[in-house]
Ligand SMILES: Nc1ncnc2c1ncn2[C@@H]1O[C@H](COP(=O)(O)OP(=O)(O)OP(=O)(O)O)[C@@H](O)[C@H]1O
């Protein structure tokens with residue numbers, strides 16, 4: 001059988017005395033689109049942030065491409081393969097849009113050049129990455145914003161650029177933490193449709209969201225989290241169509 | 257008040273003795289030169305060391321790492337800010353650097369080490385003013401802590417602390433005027449020197465003050481210029497400017 005791309009085993013996270021993740025075990029296979037739903041404070045963000053070790057788990061294990069991450073000494077290498085999109089975009093305000101997209105990719109290639117003693121000039125690397133970034137920006141129709149600073153963009157544009165910035169690293173999986181929650185309603189659509197495109201192209205995605213329609217349309221699997229545990233999981237038809245768990249029912253009756 | 261202020265004839269005479277006689281005007285510029293030299297070196301030492309101190313204190317606060325190092329930095333900041341700079345100068349001149357014959361060097365080092373403590377506080381506040389999400393975004397893209405620091409956090413922090421940093425530079429330039437206590441011929445010492453020959457303080461004091469004023473004014477012009485250059489990217493209202501720095505400690509000398 002195929003190996004899961006990402007796997008967590010009894011993942012736990014406590015902040016002081018509060019137990020936020022109370023044993024999360026799940027496997028995510030390549031091409032899956034997992035949507036995580038659940039009430040506020042149930043640990044969705046913490047779960048996502050543990051996956052790329054922005055938060056250090058208190059206990060448990062994470063396997064990514066077969067390697068265990070919590071004791072990894074090469075976290076940066078793994079993070080490069082996991083794109084993350086934040087609720088508040090977190091674009092770099094002091095850099096142009098183009099620089100936002102290319103910064104990490106250029107750094108990664110410079111590092112690789114040093115490690116493998118490649119004979120390629122920095123100028124060449126920057127030129128190649130700029131070209132790649134421009135293609136990505138063209139794809140979302142924002143190539144004319146390449147030299148603009150983030151503060152001049154709308155929320156929807158910012159988030160789409162943040163997605164492109166993550167894509168520039170050629171990630172194997174994309175993590176989204178409520179990517180549309182900070183947006184004005186009229187801009188939610190453009191971000192969701194970009195995410196749908198990615199999903200259609202086969203990107204492995206883990207999405208924390210309150211957009212239930214998106215979950216229904218795009219998810220291959222829905223995780224319902226409550227109290228730091230996966231309280232229910234299954235295909236969207238089952239989760240939304242025939243929920244069994246009482247807490248899930250209560251949650252859905254509130255959000256639907 | 258000086259009762260001869262309105263007497264044109266004596267005023268010309270006093271002007272002459274303050275500037276022309278024995279080429280005394282040269283003294284002011286010699287003093288100014290030394291003041292600028294000390295300030296420049298001190299600013300370099302202060303910023304370099306201060307940013308390192310601030311970054312260490314910030315890192316410890318955010319990540320819990322480097323606890324001992326951060327503790328040492330905090331003690332340093334507390335001690336330096338808690339003692340008068342004149343005494344620090346004496347300690348350096350008569351004890352620590354007693355073998356160094358060049359007063360300008362001793363002054364530069366003293367004022368630099370002193371300024372570092374203030375810059376450290378400014379730098380720490382500046383680093384803390386940068387949104388937490390910036391570090392997370394950097395790290396999530398696979399950048400190392402130090403790369404994220406240098407490419408993402410520090411540039412933004414720097415922008416936020418320009419006013420506080422220039423406050424510090426301005427305070428520092430004026431602060432160097434205590435150098436005269438250990439016999440360094442800086443601008444602040446010149447009026448006294450000339451008065452000891454002419455028994456007249458009026459023009460030496462006015463002119464020395466004017467020169468300080470010009471230096472400080474030039475600094476504010478540079479500040480405005482840098483702010484303008486950096487403001488290209490910030491049309492967002494969310495920018496947090498750090499002001500302050502030394503202002504609570506006016507009476508340091
Ligand atoms: N750094 C932290 N220190 C202490 N407590 C934290 C920290 N981060 C999160 N928590 C707590 O952990 C709990 C879960 O937080 P988390 O952000 O994972 O929830 P969530 O499911 O994403 O909620 P929301 O839908 O509101 O985003 C919350 O009660 C929160 O207060």
Ligand SMILES: [Mg+2]
Pocket residue numbers: 044045046178
């Ligand atoms: Mg959350």
